[in-house]
Amino acid sequence: MRMINQFVSDYLLSEGCSLVGFADLSAVPYAVEQGMPYGVCFAIALQAFPSLTDTPSAAYYQEYKSVSAKLREIGFALEEKLRLQGCRAYALVRNKQDAHFTTPLPLKTLATRAGLGWIGKSAVFVTKEYGAAIRLGGVITDMPFDCAEPIDISDCSNCQECVNHCPAQAISGKNWVLGVSRDELLNPYLCKEKVKQRGEAYGVTEGTCGICLAACPYTKHYMDAVNAENKNPADIF
Numbered sequence: 445m446r447m448i449n450q451f452v453s454d455y456l457l458s459e460g461c462s463l464v465g466f467a468d469l470s471a472v473p474y475a476v477e478q479g480m481p482y483g484v485c486f487a488i489a490l491q492a493f494p495s496l497t498d499t500p501s502a503a504y505y506q507e508y509k510s511v512s513a514k515l516r517e518i519g520f521a522l523e524e525k526l527r528l529q530g531c532r533a534y535a536l537v538r539n540k541q542d543a544h545f546t547t548p549l550p551l552k553t554l555a556t557r558a559g560l561g562w563i564g565k566s567a568v569f570v571t572k573e574y575g576a577a578i579r580l581g582g583v584i585t586d587m588p589f590d591c592a593e594p595i596d597i598s599d600c601s602n603c604q605e606c607v608n609h610c611p612a613q614a615i616s617g618k619n620w621v622l623g624v625s626r627d628e629l630l631n632p633y634l635c636k637e638k639v640k641q642r643g644e645a646y647g648v649t650e651g652t653c654g655i656c657l658a659a660c661p662y663t664k665h666y667m668d669a670v671n672a673e674n675k676n677p678a679d680i681f
Contacts, residue, residue: 448587448589452526456486459514459518459521460488461581463487464484464486465485466592467482467484467485467557467591467594468481468594469482469483469554472553475549478584479532480585482584483554483558483583483584483585485551485582486518486522486582487574487579488579488581489573489574489578489666490577490579492507493663493667494652495655496609500643506646509647509648516537519582520535520537523535526583526587531586533587534585535581535582536554536582536584537581546626550626551569551580554582555580556569557594559592559593559594559595561595562595562598563620564656564660565603565607565616565617565619565620565629566606566629567632570599570660570662572599572662575662576656577666577667600619601619605660606660608659609659610635612631614635614638615630616630635652639653
């Protein structure tokens with residue numbers, strides 16, 4: 445199975461992904477119901493960052509849209525590659541959010557099962573390498589992989605930076621552990637209203653307004669490294 449992992453990893457890294465992980469989803473009802481109890485999660489680290497001020501960053505929103513489009517393209521291509529290997533596969537980008545801003549299998553759930561990071565207090569996905577300055581993609585499949593140890597607990601500890609900076613006051617400040625719901629961490633309706641307000645001028649009304657991403661100390665560490673070295677994310681870690 446390691447050769448299968450390598451085949452997938454090599455493709456995703458060649459397409460510009462910064463992180464790749466493999467997940468055992470046998471305890472995730474949606475994946476089991478679909479008959480695809482394995483998942484591949486991939487992420488692209490951002491190179492333009494959100495603003496912490498009242499004036500949003502145009503560069504961040506442009507980056508957000510371009511990276512999202514790239515991840516969509518990669519997801520469909522990986523889905524096809526796995527199908528050509530005789531396996532079932534489904535790109536999670538096909539799933540649309542419902543009226544409560546949820547999907548049957550959130551990408552950040554897949555990412556924690558793939559051992560790539562944890563869910564922060566603002567309900568965004570956080571990694572040690574890039575903080576929250578990443579976008580996620582994923583495919584579920586019945587192709588068996590060597591899977592990572594899942595991450596079940598936050599590494600945010602006592603940090604309150606995202607809580608203190610949230611312009612919508614939507615973040616409760618509670619630490620995530622496996623089983624804690626998004627709504628215990630975040631009021632999604634207050635959050636989405638602010639997302640629309642900040643992103644409207646740039647045509648971005650989904651995802652995050654970016655302030656909680658930029659406030660995260662893990663993100664700041666990555667941002668400082670990019671700004672100081674003017675490097676591509678793949679060259680930093």
